[in-house]
Amino acid sequence: MSEVTMPRLSDTMEEGELARWLKQVGDVVEKGDVLAEIETDKATMDLEAFESGVLHEHLVTEGTMVPIGQPVAVIGEGPPSEGPSSGSTSEAEDPAPEERGAESEAPQTKAPKSEAPEKAKNATPEDDAPVADVADVADVADVDDMVDVDDVDDGVKSEPEAPSPTAGKLRMSPLARKLAHDHDIDLDSLKGTGPDGRIIRADIDAAISAQKDDGGAVAEPQVAPAQREGSHDQGEGDDEVIPLSKIRKVISRRLTQSQEIPHFFLTSVVDVDRLIALRADANSELAEQGIKVSLNDFIVKAVAIALRQHPEANTSFTGDSIVRHRRVNVGIAVATDAGLLVPVVTDADQKSVSQIGAEVVALANTARGGKLTLDQMSGGTFSVSNLGMFGIDEFTAMLNPPEAGILAVGAAGPELELRDGEVVEVQKMKITLTVDHRAMDGATAAAFLRDLKGILQQPLRILV
Amino acid sequence: MERDEDVFLIGEEIGIFQGSYKITAGLIEDFGPKRVVDTPISEEGFVGAAIGAAMLGLRPVVEIMTLNFSLIAIDQIVNHAAKMHAMFGGQVKVPMVIRFPGGGGQQLAASHSQNLEVWYAHIPGLKVLAPSTPAEAKSMLTAAIRDDDPVIFLENLALYNMKGEVPAGEQVAEIGKAAVVKAGTDLTIVSYSRGMVTALEVADEFEQQGVSVEVVDLRSLRPLDRETICASVRKTSRAVVFEDDMLSYGIGAEVSATIGEGAFDYLDAPVRRVAAAEVPLPYSKPLETAALPHAADLSRVVRETLDATQFSK
Numbered sequence: 184m185s186e187v188t189m190p191r192l193s194d195t196m197e198e199g200e201l202a203r204w205l206k207q208v209g210d211v212v213e214k215g216d217v218l219a220e221i222e223t224d225k226a227t228m229d230l231e232a233f234e235s236g237v238l239h240e241h242l243v244t245e246g247t248m249v250p251i252g253q254p255v256a257v258i259g260e261g262p263p264s265e266g267p268s269s270g271s272t273s274e275a276e277d278p279a280p281e282e283r284g285a286e287s288e289a290p291q292t293k294a295p296k297s298e299a300p301e302k303a304k305n306a307t308p309e310d311d312a313p314v315a316d317v318a319d320v321a322d323v324a325d326v327d328d329m330v331d332v333d334d335v336d337d338g339v340k341s342e343p344e345a346p347s348p349t350a351g352k353l354r355m356s357p358l359a360r361k362l363a364h365d366h367d368i369d370l371d372s373l374k375g376t377g378p379d380g381r382i383i384r385a386d387i388d389a390a391i392s393a394q395k396d397d398g399g400a401v402a403e404p405q406v407a408p409a410q411r412e413g414s415h416d417q418g419e420g421d422d423e424v425i426p427l428s429k430i431r432k433v434i435s436r437r438l439t440q441s442q443e444i445p446h447f448f449l450t451s452v453v454d455v456d457r458l459i460a461l462r463a464d465a466n467s468e469l470a471e472q473g474i475k476v477s478l479n480d481f482i483v484k485a486v487a488i489a490l491r492q493h494p495e496a497n498t499s500f501t502g503d504s505i506v507r508h509r510r511v512n513v514g515i516a517v518a519t520d521a522g523l524l525v526p527v528v529t530d531a532d533q534k535s536v537s538q539i540g541a542e543v544v545a546l547a548n549t550a551r552g553g554k555l556t557l558d559q560m561s562g563g564t565f566s567v568s569n570l571g572m573f574g575i576d577e578f579t580a581m582l583n584p585p586e587a588g589i590l591a592v593g594a595a596g597p598e599l600e601l602r603d604g605e606v607v608e609v610q611k612m613k614i615t616l617t618v619d620h621r622a623m624d625g626a627t628a629a630a631f632l633r634d635l636k637g638i639l640q641q642p643l644r645i646l647v
Numbered sequence: 648m649e650r651d652e653d654v655f656l657i658g659e660e661i662g663i664f665q666g667s668y669k670i671t672a673g674l675i676e677d678f679g680p681k682r683v684v685d686t687p688i689s690e691e692g693f694v695g696a697a698i699g700a701a702m703l704g705l706r707p708v709v710e711i712m713t714l715n716f717s718l719i720a721i722d723q724i725v726n727h728a729a730k731m732h733a734m735f736g737g738q739v740k741v742p743m744v745i746r747f748p749g750g751g752g753q754q755l756a757a758s759h760s761q762n763l764e765v766w767y768a769h770i771p772g773l774k775v776l777a778p779s780t781p782a783e784a785k786s787m788l789t790a791a792i793r794d795d796d797p798v799i800f801l802e803n804l805a806l807y808n809m810k811g812e813v814p815a816g817e818q819v820a821e822i823g824k825a826a827v828v829k830a831g832t833d834l835t836i837v838s839y840s841r842g843m844v845t846a847l848e849v850a851d852e853f854e855q856q857g858v859s860v861e862v863v864d865l866r867s868l869r870p871l872d873r874e875t876i877c878a879s880v881r882k883t884s885r886a887v888v889f890e891d892d893m894l895s896y897g898i899g900a901e902v903s904a905t906i907g908e909g910a911f912d913y914l915d916a917p918v919r920r921v922a923a924a925e926v927p928l929p930y931s932k933p934l935e936t937a938a939l940p941h942a943a944d945l946s947r948v949v950r951e952t953l954d955a956t957q958f959s960k
Contacts, residue, residue, distance in 0.1 A: 356956070358884050361912040377916070378955050384884065384915045385957040 185234060186242075186254035192221060192228045193557045195437065198250045199223045201230075201243050203353070210238045212258060219255070224433040226557045236260050245353055246370035355382040362387040367426055368394065394426055430522040441581045444500075448579050449628055450615040451636045455595050458642040459610050469537070479515075479569045480540035482592055482614075485645050487511045487531035489635040490565055496631040497564050499585035500622040514563035514583060515543055517550045524550040525583055527563040536645065571595060577613035587622035590635075591615040612639075648678055651706065654792055655682040657693050658710030667712050668748065668807050694720035694745065698728050698797075701743040706792055714749035714801070715759050721766075728797040729772030744791045748802040750841055750891060752939055757927035760935075762892035764840075765901075767799045768868040774822055775868040777801040779843035781811040783866065786818035794822060801868070803841040803891075825872035827879060831861035833958065834885040834949060837876060837902050839865040842889045842940075849889075849945045858953065868898060876902060877909030884915040885952050889945050894922035916955045919948045 189199050200222040206212050217229040218238070240257040243249055354375060355363070359382045363370060368390045375382035427435070458481060466475055490497040490511045499506045511532040514525040526546035528539055549555050565587075568580040571594035580591035595612040602609075614636070618628040638644045648654045655678075660667050662675040662685040675683040686693040690711055697707035711717045717724065724745065731741050751760030768775045774796050778784040784802070791798040828843065829850055838846040843864050850860040863879050865871065880886045886906055888899035899920035906918050924938035 356915045357911045358913050358915040376957050381955075383956045 184259040187256040188254050189249040191251050192223050196223045198248050200248050206238050358384050359387045445620045449632050453612045453636050453639045455612045456610045461642045474537045476540040480536050484536045485638045491532045493631040498587045498622045508564040512562050512564045514566035516568035517547045519551045526559050587619040589617045654706045656708050657684040661710050690720040694723040701741045702739045706742050708744045711747040714747045729770050740795045741797045742795045744798045746800040748804045750803040751928045756930040760928040764801050774798045777840040782813045786820035790820045805841045823867045823870040825875040826864045828864045829862040831859035833859045835861045835879040835883045837863045838889040845942045846889050873905045880906050880910040881913040886918045888920045890922045916952050921945050921948050
C-alpha cells in the first residue's frame with residue numbers, strides 16, 4: 184500500500200488541480216503509467232505512478248485543488264478491499280490482475296456505449312449492463328435496429344444521474360469541456376443534464392451565468408461608489424465582470440509577491456547608433472540565409488554576456504542564502520491574449536544572436552498559442568522586458584521572483600547631443616534595471632549596468 | 648459535345664434505344680453513331696475501350712446502366728483508369744466520365760439496388776461526384792467532362808424524375824466543393840444525392856418548430872470538402888449524417904471521423920448517422936421500405952440529438 188501525493192511540478196507551483204483521472208479504481212498500474220492529469224499554475228502535466236500495483240482509491244475528485252505533498256490516490260497489491268460502490272458485481276470474484284484491468288474499465292468509463300453499440304431494446308440504465316456483442320448489429324432479423332444502429336443512447340437515457348465521485352471519468356461533451364476550460368468553471372459543481380449525466384453546453388452556460396451573478400454581487404461594493412455617482416443607477420448591470428483565468432491569477436499572485444521585495448531602479452541612456460547599424464548590416468547581408476534578428480535579440484545576448492561577467496547579478500535571494508546561478512537563462516516577457524508569459528532562453532550567453540532570435544520567435548509563438556510547457560517557462564535567472572515597439576521611452580519593470588534583476592528596455596530614438604563642440608543627432612535608448620536589494624547593492628548593480636551599457640555601445644563585443 | 652468534338656458517349660442502349668433511363672435521348676440523331684456508341688452487354692470491354700480512348704486524347708462519357716453493373720468493370724476502373732496517371736509518371740491522362748445511377752427503393756431487389764459509391768470514393772486517382780438537383784447535375788457533369796482525371800458520376804434512380812430550374816448557358820461546378828444548401832445555426836445535417844431531398848424536407852419540418860437546421864450537400868464524395876463540413880459543425884455543435892449506403896464503413900463514417908478530427912472541441916453531442924439497414928435490400932415493398940432510411944428516421948435522430956443537448960428555443 185502506498186500513497187501517491189501531489190508532486191511539485193514547477194518552481195512556482197504551490198498546489199495543483201487534479202484535472203482528470205486517467206486510471207480508475209481497480210486498474211492495474213505499472214510504474215511510470217500516467218495516473219492523472221494535473222493542471223498547475225501554468226500548464227497541464229502528467230502524474231506518473233512511482234510503483235506498480237492496483238489503484239485502490241482516488242482520494243480526491245477531478246477538479247480538486249490539492250496542495251503539494253497531499254495524498255491523492257492509494258496504490259496497493261491485489262484488488263481493492265472495497266471497490267467502488269457501483270460496478271462491483273462482476274468483479275468481486277478476485278479475477279487475475281490482467282483480467283481485472285481490462286474488465287474494470289468497462290463499467291466505469293463511457294467507452295462501452297459509444298464503442299460497442301447495444302441494442303436499444305435490451306439496454307438497461309445500469310452501468311454494468313452487459314455490453315452487447317458487436318455481432319448484434321448484424322442481426323438480420325431485427326430491421327428496427329438496423330436503420331439506425333447508433334441508437335445506443337436512447338435505451339440508456341431514462342435516468343440521467345450525476346457522475347459519482349468514484350465513477351471515474353467525467354462524462355462531458357467536448358464542447359462543454361472546452362467551454363468549462365475557457366471560463367474556468369469548477370467541474371465539481373456541475374451536474375450533467377445530458378444522457379447518462381453527460382455535462383453538455385447547456386450546463387456550462389448555466390454555470391457561467393451563475394458565476395457572473397456571483398461575481399457581480401461580490402465585486403459590487405468595490406466598483407459601485409464611482410459608478411453610483413454617475414448617471415447609471417445600477418452598476419451591476421452595466422459592468423462586465425471577467426472571472427480571473429488561471430494565468431491572470433498567477434500573474435496577480437506573483438506580482439503581489441514581487442511588490443514585497445525591497446527593490447531599486449537604475450536607469451542608463453545608451454547610445455545605440457552602432458548597434459542599430461550592426462543590426463541593419465546583419466539583416467541585409469544575412470537575409471539570403473533567412474536570418475533576421477531584432478534589436479532585442481542583441482540586447483538579450485548583451486545582457487547574457489554582462490551577466491557572465493557579473494555573476495553577482497545572476498542570483499536569487501532565498502531567505503537564508505544567495506544563490507549564484509551557474510547558467511545564464513534569460514526570460515523574455517511576452518504579451519499574449521491570455522496575459523503576460525515569460526518564456527526562457529536557456530544558456531543565452533552561449534548562443535549566437537541569431538539563435539536567440541530564432542528561439543525567441545518560436546517561444547513567443549508558442550506562448551501566444553497557449554502551448555508553453557513548464558520547462559519553457561522555468562529556470563530563468565534574469566529577465567528582459569521590452570516595450571520599445573510600443574513607443575514607450577522608458578519604464579520600470581517589476582521583478583520576476585526569484586530572479587534578482589530585470590531590465591526594462593525603452594524605444595530607441597534620435598536625440599541631439601553636443602559632441603566635440605558640435606550638435607549631432609544620436610540614436611538613444613533608455614534602459615532601466617530593477618534590482619532585488621536583498622541580493623545586490625547599488626554599487627554592484629551599477630557596475631553591471633555600466634558594463635552592459637558598454638557592451639551595447641560597442642556592439643562588436645556582442646558578437647566576438 | 649458541341650463545344651468539344653473529342654467528347655463522345657459510349658454504353659449500352661444509349662443510342663437507338665435512347666438510353667435505359669432516356670438520359671441520352673435524341674443525342675444519336677444530333678451527333679451520329681460515331682459519337683454516341685451503342686455497345687454489347689460488355690461493361691468490362693466498353694469501359695476498357697473508353698479508357699484507351701481517353702489515354703489517347705478523347706473525352707469519353709461512359710454510361711453504365713446502373714452502379715450494380717459497374718462491378719463487372721471494376722478492374723478496369725480501379726486498376727486501370729484510376730492508376731494510369733500515377734503509374735506512368737504523369738505521362739498519360741485519363742480524362743473520362745463514368746456515369747451510372749445507384750440507389751434502391753424501386754423494388755429491383757438486392758443486386759440491382761445498391762449504393763456502393765463509397766467503393767469508388769475510397770480510391771485515389773478517381774473523383775466521385777454526386778449531384779442532388781438538376782442544376783447541379785448540369786454544372787457538375789460539365790465539370791466532370793472537362794476534368795483531366797477519371798470521374799465517377801453518381802446519379803440516382805429516385806432523382807431521375809425530379810424537376811428543377813436549370814440556369815441557361817455554361818455552368819461549370821468546382822469539383823471538391825460541398826455546398827451549404829440551407830444555412831442554420833442549431834444542427835447540421837450532412838447528406839448527398841437522393842439523401843438531400845430527405846435532408847431538406849426534415850430541415851424544413853424542424854424550421855417550423857423553431858430549430859434552425861443547416862444542410863450540407865457533399866456533392867463531391869472524393870475529394871471530400873472537409874473544411875465546409877467542419878466549419879458548419881463548429882457553428883452548430885451538433886451533426887447528423889443521412890446516407891443511403893450502409894452504416895458500417897460508409898460515407899457517414901468518413902464524415903463523422905472528419906468532424907471528430909476537425910471540430911471535436913465544438914461537439915456537444917456525438918455525431919449520429921442514419922443509414923440503410925445492413926441487409927441485402929429485400930424485394931418485398933414493406934421490407935424494402937423498412938430497410939431504407941427515411942425522413943421519419945432522420946427526424947427522430949435529429950430530435951434525439953437536440954434532446955441530448957437539452958436544446959430549447
